[in-house]
Amino acid sequence: METKKIFHAPVIHEELNSLKAGDTIYLRGSIITARDAAHKRIYQLLQEGKPLPIELKDQVIYYAGPCPARPGLIIGSCGPTTSSRMDVYTPLLLEHGLKAMIGKGPRSAQVIESMIKHGAVYLAAVGGAGALIASCIKKVEAVAFEDLGPEAIYRMEVEDMPLLVAIDARGNNLYEIGPRQFARI
Amino acid sequence: MKEIHVSKIIDTIARLCIEACYNVGDDVKALLEKARQHEASPHGKNILDQLLENLRIAHELKLPICQDTGMAVVFLEIGQDVHIVGGDLYEAVHEGVRRGYTEGYLRKSVLSPITRINTGDNTPAVIHTEMVPGDKVKITVAPKGFGSENMSQLKMLKPSDGLEGIKEFILQTVIDAGGNPCPPIIVGVGIGGTMEKAAYMAKKALLRPAGQHNPDPLVAQLEEEMLQAINNTGIGPQGLGGTVTALAVHIETYPTHIAGLPVAVNIQCHAARHSEALL
Numbered sequence: 001m002e003t004k005k006i007f008h009a010p011v012i013h014e015e016l017n018s019l020k021a022g023d024t025i026y027l028r029g030s031i032i033t034a035r036d037a038a039h040k041r042i043y044q045l046l047q048e049g050k051p052l053p054i055e056l057k058d059q060v061i062y063y064a065g066p067c068p069a070r071p072g073l074i075i076g077s078c079g080p081t082t083s084s085r086m087d088v089y090t091p092l093l094l095e096h097g098l099k100a101m102i103g104k105g106p107r108s109a110q111v112i113e114s115m116i117k118h119g120a121v122y123l124a125a126v127g128g129a130g131a132l133i134a135s136c137i138k139k140v141e142a143v144a145f146e147d148l149g150p151e152a153i154y155r156m157e158v159e160d161m162p163l164l165v166a167i168d169a170r171g172n173n174l175y176e177i178g179p180r181q182f183a184r185i
Numbered sequence: 186m187k188e189i190h191v192s193k194i195i196d197t198i199a200r201l202c203i204e205a206c207y208n209v210g211d212d213v214k215a216l217l218e219k220a221r222q223h224e225a226s227p228h229g230k231n232i233l234d235q236l237l238e239n240l241r242i243a244h245e246l247k248l249p250i251c252q253d254t255g256m257a258v259v260f261l262e263i264g265q266d267v268h269i270v271g272g273d274l275y276e277a278v279h280e281g282v283r284r285g286y287t288e289g290y291l292r293k294s295v296l297s298p299i300t301r302i303n304t305g306d307n308t309p310a311v312i313h314t315e316m317v318p319g320d321k322v323k324i325t326v327a328p329k330g331f332g333s334e335n336m337s338q339l340k341m342l343k344p345s346d347g348l349e350g351i352k353e354f355i356l357q358t359v360i361d362a363g364g365n366p367c368p369p370i371i372v373g374v375g376i377g378g379t380m381e382k383a384a385y386m387a388k389k390a391l392l393r394p395a396g397q398h399n400p401d402p403l404v405a406q407l408e409e410e411m412l413q414a415i416n417n418t419g420i421g422p423q424g425l426g427g428t429v430t431a432l433a434v435h436i437e438t439y440p441t442h443i444a445g446l447p448v449a450v451n452i453q454c455h456a457a458r459h460s461e462a463l464l
Binding site for chain 2: 024
């Protein structure tokens, strides 16, 4: 049996550079969530040269907005949201040190170009597997923009979160390679 | 005349919101299992395994199957011999949604389209009402996630576009959606009527048990043909390549105007949730 490939967050550069599109990995460590509204605020703050409420350097951002936790659990369902909605903001975040993104669905050419330039990876979580992913989250803390409710920024400790390397730091893109391989038209 | 008190509507809607978000129907589960058997891609198989495992965990831990517990779309089929008493029917629907989303720990995702400020309780619901013969009220709650809703399209085709134009538009909508709507998807299609009638039919087609064909054999054949064509695209589970892109295609039709050919395609992710009750 294949050994489990572990990937740590915040990223370790040697680990990141060894990732290839199509690799199955298990994420361990500390990540932050941010989706539409949080991205818009981060983008504005960066453009205005103002300080951010979170560190971006070497961080892993998870595009997610969880369900509220029922008593006895630390979080509700927490699967990925559609990444392409963040595409317009992403290159600026990569410029400021963001190294990995977790989401679902393809990314724009501009994002991929910026990922190659800054050596970042894009990891696919299974959209709709919100309960399974919640079971990998061990600790949660709201760290910024709490007024945004489900769109607030949370810091999460995750253990063995199953992910697929969708786009690696050299720009190899499983959203293109995969469908081409199975197309029958 | 039979009377139904709004309190009963409130309780039923609250229960249906929770039920729909925690469970996917046996119809969808069976199609996911079948997809797992037929999927040719190893990544695709792994993804389908995770989806099936997710259903098990959601059930066990009483968690919503997906964190996008949607905007609540509520269909009311009201018997014309029923009298609703005790208050405003639509307010009762909203109150049911408010309670269901709060008591069920569901995500509140509804906000103003202009200010983007969240309403805080997932209201208002989108309500569709139809009058039908009889003295019953059928309530269907279909929470709609927007990963898939965003990938839906409507087009006013020309009569000269014909059946080929319809097929091309359905297929192109699925190709444009790619990996965004969490494939494997269910594709709801409305052909004919007016602009809003086509969209309504596309949405309503999604309420059918997954994989059940339209009773009209010509339409059923088109559903089968489109399912094949969609699964030949190679998009696959999550858009990462594979042989299962859609679990089913459901098409509804209605006569249209001599000058037009409206076609609406409503994309539904594999979390095809809907619960119903008959009062």
